[in-house]
Amino acid sequence: MSKGLLIVLSGPSGVGKGTVCKELRQRMPELVYSVSATTRQPRAGEEHGVNYFFKTHEEFQAMIDNDQLLEHARYVDNYYGTPRDFVEQTIGSGKDIILEIEVQGALKVKEKFPEGVFVFLLPPSMEELKDRIVGRGTENQATIDHRLSVAVDEMGLLEYYDYAVVNDQIDLACKRIESIIVAEHCRVHK
Numbered sequence: 001m002s003k004g005l006l007i008v009l010s011g012p013s014g015v016g017k018g019t020v021c022k023e024l025r026q027r028m029p030e031l032v033y034s035v036s037a038t039t040r041q042p043r044a045g046e047e048h049g050v051n052y053f054f055k056t057h058e059e060f061q062a063m064i065d066n067d068q069l070l071e072h073a074r075y076v077d078n079y080y081g082t083p084r085d086f087v088e089q090t091i092g093s094g095k096d097i098i099l100e101i102e103v104q105g106a107l108k109v110k111e112k113f114p115e116g117v118f119v120f121l122l123p124p125s126m127e128e129l130k131d132r133i134v135g136r137g138t139e140n141q142a143t144i145d146h147r148l149s150v151a152v153d154e155m156g157l158l159e160y161y162d163y164a165v166v167n168d169q170i171d172l173a174c175k176r177i178e179s180i181i182v183a184e185h186c187r188v189h190k
């Protein structure tokens with residue numbers, strides 16, 4: 001049996017990764033979602049095991065020490081990481097998995113899985129990015145400012161990705177990513 005695709009969806013905070021990923025999973029129910037671990041506090045409506053595995057710093061450190069994370073990164077004021085076994089078991093069973101992670105983590109995954117499919121989601125403009133993150137209303141002003149300043153550096157890492165997808169409209173962004181996944185399944189491996 002051939003392995004499933006490991007798809008990494010990355011991009012600056014507020015670009016719409018979560019929104020696009022949610023819609024994509026509805027359109028492609030066979031696509032498995034990798035639930036990350038984080039030390040961030042849950043937002044209203046977020047559920048443990050669904051949106052994230054919410055961890056204390058001690059629990060997160062234990063996951064690192066026990067080599068349970070495929071990658072992890074400190075982003076702004078918190079730690080985020082991808083549970084390793086779930087990813088490896090999913091692709092090993094021939095299913096495609098999508099990781100929705102920030103750029104430092106994505107580059108670490110690329111070192112371990114160069115055959116992965118690395119997609120960078122771009123905002124139509126930096127003004128629109130700011131409007132989206134402010135409009136979401138989940139972060140305080142200091143965190144928004146920090147995330148936007150990090151975003152400028154993150155955009156500079158686009159060249160390490162395989163695909164650049166503009167999230168101008170959710171429907172179009174999803175269609176572009178669906179096309180990428182279909183094309184990757186047709187790739188001739190040399």
Ligand SMILES: Nc1ncnc2c1ncn2[C@@H]1O[C@H](COP(=O)(O)OP(=O)(O)OP(=O)(O)O)[C@@H](O)[C@H]1O
Binds near residue numbers: 014016017167168170
């Ligand atoms: N194409 C779009 N057009 C307009 N608004 C959008 C679009 N995509 C997402 N949004 C809105 O932008 C905000 C940020 O989206 P989302 O939370 O999905 O971003 P994110 O990249 O996952 O952010 P983070 O990295 O901070 O978790 C949300 O309020 C969402 O509804």
Ligand SMILES: Nc1nc2c(ncn2[C@@H]2O[C@H](COP(=O)(O)O)[C@@H](O)[C@H]2O)c(=O)[nH]1
Binds near residue numbers: 011040082102104106
């Ligand atoms: N390196 C990783 N980054 C991750 C992971 N899970 C999520 N993220 C990214 O963190 C930021 C902030 O997320 P938020 O939920 O606090 O807004 C965002 O870019 C996520 O994509 C992970 O496992 N590893």
